[in-house]
Amino acid sequence: MAIVLEGLGVPVLETILSKVAFRDAAAAACVSTTLRSVASDDALWRYFCARDLAVCDQPLDPDGNPCDSFKEAYRRWFKSFGMYPFPLVRRAKECWSSIKSWMAVNLPEVNDTLRKGASEAEIKSAEKILGVQLPIPTKVLYRLCDGQQTLTPDLVENKLLAPLGVMGGYEFYDYIVNVHLLPLRLVVTETKRIARQLGFLTRSKSIVVAASYYMEKFFFLNCTNGQLYVGTRNLREDGEMMPCVPQSLIRPADDIGHDMPQDALLLWLEEHCRRLQSGMIKTRELKNCRSICLFPETPPYCSVAVTNGVQVRSSAIFVPEASEGNGGDYYYSYSIRMSLLPEGCILDGTHYSSCQLCSRHWIIRSKDIIVSDVSGEAVIGKFPLLIPDEEEFFYQSCTPLPGAPGSIEGSFTFVPGRISKPEGRHFNVKVAPFILEEPEYVF
Numbered sequence: 022m023a024i025v026l027e028g029l030g031v032p033v034l035e036t037i038l039s040k041v042a043f044r045d046a047a048a049a050a051c052v053s054t055t056l057r058s059v060a061s062d063d064a065l066w067r068y069f070c071a072r073d074l075a076v077c078d079q080p081l082d083p084d085g086n087p088c089d090s091f092k093e094a095y096r097r098w099f100k101s102f103g104m105y106p107f108p109l110v111r112r113a114k115e116c117w118s119s120i121k122s123w124m125a126v127n128l129p130e131v132n133d134t135l136r137k138g139a140s141e142a143e144i145k146s147a148e149k150i151l152g153v154q155l156p157i158p159t160k161v162l163y164r165l166c167d168g169q170q171t172l173t174p175d176l177v178e179n180k181l182l183a184p185l186g187v188m189g190g191y192e193f194y195d196y197i198v199n200v201h202l203l204p205l206r207l208v209v210t211e212t213k214r215i216a217r218q219l220g221f222l223t224r225s226k227s228i229v230v231a232a233s234y235y236m237e238k239f240f241f242l243n244c245t246n247g248q249l250y251v252g253t254r255n256l257r258e259d260g261e262m263m264p265c266v267p268q269s270l271i272r273p274a275d276d277i278g279h280d281m282p283q284d285a286l287l288l289w290l291e292e293h294c295r296r297l298q299s300g301m302i303k304t305r306e307l308k309n310c311r312s313i314c315l316f317p318e319t320p321p322y323c324s325v326a327v328t329n330g331v332q333v334r335s336s337a338i339f340v341p342e343a344s345e346g347n348g349g350d351y352y353y354s355y356s357i358r359m360s361l362l363p364e365g366c367i368l369d370g371t372h373y374s375s376c377q378l379c380s381r382h383w384i385i386r387s388k389d390i391i392v393s394d395v396s397g398e399a400v401i402g403k404f405p406l407l408i409p410d411e412e413e414f415f416y417q418s419c420t421p422l423p424g425a426p427g428s429i430e431g432s433f434t435f436v437p438g439r440i441s442k443p444e445g446r447h448f449n450v451k452v453a454p455f456i457l458e459e460p461e462y463v464f
Contacts, residue, residue: 066092073107074098075115083165084137104141105161108281113161116291120187123297128304128311131169131185139167139205147205151212153226153244156284157274168204171234181310183234188293188464189302189313190233191338193354193417194401197235198342199312200464215239221260230286238342240265242286247271249285251341251463254352263341265289265463292462305415315464316356316417324453330366331376331407331435334358335455340419341463350421353457355429357400358415359450361407366437368445373437377406379447383431387424387457400433404440422457430454 070076070091080094081087083101088094102110124132144160155163171182183199190199203211211229216222222229222241227250231240241250241262248271250262266285274282296302297313301322305314316336317323323336335357343352359378366373381400385393405414420429431452438444 063090063092066090066095070095070098073111075111075118101141102161102164105157105164106281109158109161109283112281113158113165113287116287116294117162117165119294119298120290123294124187127297128185128313130311131187131313134169134171134182134185134201135187136167136170136204138164140164143167143205147209150209151228153228155228155244156242156247156286157282158247158284158287159230159242159244162287162290163205168202168207170204171201172207179234184310184312186233186312188231189315190235191315191340191354191356191417193419196354196419198233198238198340199235200231200233200238200240202231203229211239219257219260225260236342242284247273247284249289253341254343254345256342263344263463266292267461289462289464293464314356316354322456324455326451326453327362328450329368329376329435329448330362330364331433331450332360332362333433333450333452334413335429335452337429337455337457339458339460339463343419350423351425351457351459352419352421353427354417354419355455355457356415356417357452358413359405359407359433360411360413361409363409365409366407366435368437368448371437371445373444375406375408375439376435376437377439378404378433378435379440380434381431382434383429383452385420385422385427385429387422387427392423392427393420406439407435420457425457425459427457428454429457 070080074095076091076094076098079087080089080091082094082097088097121132121135141164144155144163148154169185169187171179171185173179173182186199186201188200188202190197192198208228208230211232212222215229225243226245227241227243229239230242230249232238239252239256241252243250248268249265251265253261253263255261266288270283270288271285272281272283299319301317301319302313302315303318304311315338317338318336323334325332325334335355337353337355340352340354344350361376364372366376378400380396380398383393383395384391385395401416401418403416407414432449433452434447435450436443436445436447
């Protein structure tokens with residue numbers, strides 16, 4: 022057999038070995054001198070690194086350290102992650118790499134908070150203390166990145182780090198949420214703390230994996246069914262939580278019909294990454310610091326309307342921690358962004374260099390039934406003056422909804438010039454309808 026293979030020539034042998042598992046390629050090196058030469062070629066191992074681990078441009082080990090060759094890089098990855106399915110390792114690595122790449126361009130401060138991966142020993146220690154077995158995808162995610170380092174003994178530094186949650190957040194009035202992925206040590210301490218206070222975590226085999234350091238908001242991973250949950254306003258009363266990922270997408274490790282397990286934490290991070298990369302969500306100033314803002318920025322989740330040169334962009338997000346669930350009110354926050362286009366305000370054929378908001382009118386529907394019809398002066402007590410080429414004026418507000426889906430639409434009344442010195446008649450600016458729904462993915 023070896024003689025037959027030898028006769029095929031090096032190019033054909035290279036092609037054959039590139040189609041097999043790395044173990045078979047390594048074993049081939051013992052067959053003959055020619056196969057040993059082909060199997061030792063670093064070009065082949067570069068291909069294996071790219072195919073199995075998405076390690077492409079340069080040979081790096083799991084900690085990002087350079088290696089002498091792609092063969093050595095593959096050896097180190099196998100030594101560290103050989104107990105896990107490599108397709109899953111590649112998928113989790115690509116997820117983290119995509120998140121870090123986006124952060125490097127848009128919010129490098131968050132990248133600075135991401136910890137290097139946890140060791141297998143650290144994961145086993147956490148499992149022993151918590152009395153759970155982490156889902157395999159969660160283990161791989163933590164092996165690649167041990168959450169965020171955003172809590173320190175320095176209170177001043179903590180305030181600077183608080184807006185830098187990798188999952189982002191939102192604010193309205195004095196309500197601020199920004200969600201951080203917890204490192205294993207905080208997974209342990211927060212889970213034990215909440216278990217002492219509320220009791221239900223021990224029974225459900227749930228652990229705390231993400232939290233907000235402003236207004237309390239906790240995400241719990243159920244280590245039995247692989248689902249991720251977020252606590253509602255009734256969390257302290259009866260431990261009520263909402264699932265964050267479609268249950269149909271979760272595949273346990275022992276699911277014979279599938280070759281790659283996936284739990285809700287992996288799916289949740291992947292969906293978050295898609296939203297970042299697509300531009301659906303972006304950064305915004307929060308308490309004098311930039312942070313990831315979860316209000317959608319693109320259609321169909323963000324509506325856009327232009328009236329007489331005034332552009333209004335509107336979107337809403339589900340606020341699960343303030344919602345009741347189980348037939349109670351849903352809670353939504355909505356963001357309104359308004360600006361004057363470069364040509365200024367155009368009314369009755371006349372151009373004006375500015376216009377100012379006077380009042381608002383909202384129509385809120387729940388399942389096509391009007392539940393609120395509100396008119397009033399100003400927005401959050403302000404009368405924004407719009408001038409071309411200035412940044413959008415934006416504000417957030419909130420509303421309960423007796424049932425989803427629903428919608429909000431309405432109008433703003435503006436006056437050309439200023440309220441104190443009007444230059445033309447009042448006119449209405451449309452706010453295109455935007456949806457209120459219970460989303461498939463809850464953040």
